[in-house]
Amino acid sequence: MPTNELSGTSAVVTGASRGFGRAIATALSQAGAQVVGVARDRARLEDLQARLGEAFIPVVADAADPVLAGQLVDRYRPRTLVLNAGASPLLRPLHHHTWQTFSRNWDVDVQHAFNWTREALLCPLDPGATVVTLSSGAAVSGSPLSGGYAGAKATIRFLTAYAKGESDRRTLGIRFTSVLPKLTAGTDLGAAAVTAYASRQGVDTSTFLDGLGPTLTPEQVGKTIVDLIVDTGYDQDAYLLTPTGLAPIG
Numbered sequence: 001m002p003t004n005e006l007s008g009t010s011a012v013v014t015g016a017s018r019g020f021g022r023a024i025a026t027a028l029s030q031a032g033a034q035v036v037g038v039a040r041d042r043a044r045l046e047d048l049q050a051r052l053g054e055a056f057i058p059v060v061a062d063a064a065d066p067v068l069a070g071q072l073v074d075r076y077r078p079r080t081l082v083l084n085a086g087a088s089p090l091l092r093p094l095h096h097h098t099w100q101t102f103s104r105n106w107d108v109d110v111q112h113a114f115n116w117t118r119e120a121l122l123c124p125l126d127p128g129a130t131v132v133t134l135s136s137g138a139a140v141s142g143s144p145l146s147g148g149y150a151g152a153k154a155t156i157r158f159l160t161a162y163a164k165g166e167s168d169r170r171t172l173g174i175r176f177t178s179v180l181p182k183l184t185a186g187t188d189l190g191a192a193a194v195t196a197y198a199s200r201q202g203v204d205t206s207t208f209l210d211g212l213g214p215t216l217t218p219e220q221v222g223k224t225i226v227d228l229i230v231d232t233g234y235d236q237d238a239y240l241l242t243p244t245g246l247a248p249i250g
Contacts (some may be wrong), residue, residue, distance in 0.1 A: 005029065006028065006079075006230060008032060010077070011034070011079065011080035012038065013035060013038070013215045015063060016205040017045050018039075019188060025222075026051075029055040034057070037058055037059065038059045043053075045058035046226040072139060077123065078125065085108070090104070090147060101147055102147035104202075109151050114159060117176070120176075121174070130229045131160075133178045135153040135154070135160075140180060140240065157180065171220075177238065182241060216242060224241060224246060
């Protein structure tokens, strides 16, 4: 299948300080891209820079800031844009949420994806550029202990499909695709969710994890995202990501 060469290109990864974002930034760097990593955690970004060297540029900032999105897209004109940043939801049943806690992931995750996607279309990025948004398997199956999280992630999936339609309509040549990782204990957020759902079901964490099957690791996610970016045969709106790989949705 046709491929994109990452060596010598620029990439921007939001939420790059930990979890999936950190693994994706690492994998892109190892594939030869100059990676701009955005996150609010200075110490974690500096640690990643120490590991990756000059191939990684840390930007300590709020990824949901629309001004930042415009500035970095204009400055770096990335060949690859991975929108991974998001807030950790409050893990409580529906009636224990306020509207503010329920809507937290709309204010952060969706707003962040909207701002950066809009800038990618407005700029526009060069033909052949790839924009990947990180949604969640919760967008398909729901997540009753995380307020508006599942709905926010579903909206990111739809938003990405809308952007793909605009790119196609205007013949911009920008690929847009959304990746929905399965629930995993391999990240801080996932581990907290696993603990909460195990408690809700009245089982211990090990038993709950046995029911989930193999664990999706951040390293697997990083490698898979790079494979998706490099292989232009991945041209669907959205893919579910499990330990066995990517599967088109819908």
